[in-house]
Amino acid sequence: MTVAASLNRLCLCALLFVAATAGAEIAPVRPAPGADGAQRVDIVGGSYYFRPAHVVVKAGQPVELSVRLEGMAGVPHRFVLEGPDGQRLADLTLGxxxxxxxxxxxxxGRYLYYCPNRLLFFRDHRQRxxxxxxxVEE
Ligand SMILES: [Cu+2]
Incomplete structure (x- = not known):
């Protein structure tokens, strides 16, 4: 086998690995309602992720998101939450x-949360x- 062929094999393996891990979708977090009916979820943000990145809740019951920063401080991050119609429901600096x-x-419907911060001409944190x-389900 030539070196090029070996390299091709290596690349193919790496590709398959990436495809396999990307396909392993992490199950969304579905908070069980507390005694007061509130659906509570802890969300941590860092460079450059939110965890969990997928939450499913029931409509008509209160939702309480507890958001905080984890990892190295230094890069300022925000938590913006938008409703299905694009209305901004929250915008706070993560601490x-x-x-x-x-x-x-x-x-x-689908509510989106993200960090809109960006440094100069770099891609914004949402894109990263x-x-x-x-x-929000029935
Ligand atoms: Cu950020």
Missing amino acids: EQAQQIRFTPTAT GMAGQLD
Whole structure:
């Protein structure tokens, strides 16, 4: 086998590995309602991700998101939440101390959260992976 052929094999393996891990979609977080009916989810953000990045909640019941920064401080991050119609429901600067966002979604649909920050001409943090979705179901 030539060196080129070996390299091709190596690349193919790497590609298959990437495809396999990308295909292993992480199951969304579905918070069980607390005694007061609130659906609570802890969301941590860092460079450049939100975890979890997919949350599913029920409509008509209160949702409480507790968001905080993890990892190295230094890069400022924000948490923006938009409703299905693009309306901005929250916009806060992430800190190590958790901050709560409470709302009761009445409309089903996909809510998006992301960090809109960017440095100079670089891609913004949302494009770099700091994004997630909150699906509100019936
Ligand atoms: Cu950010």
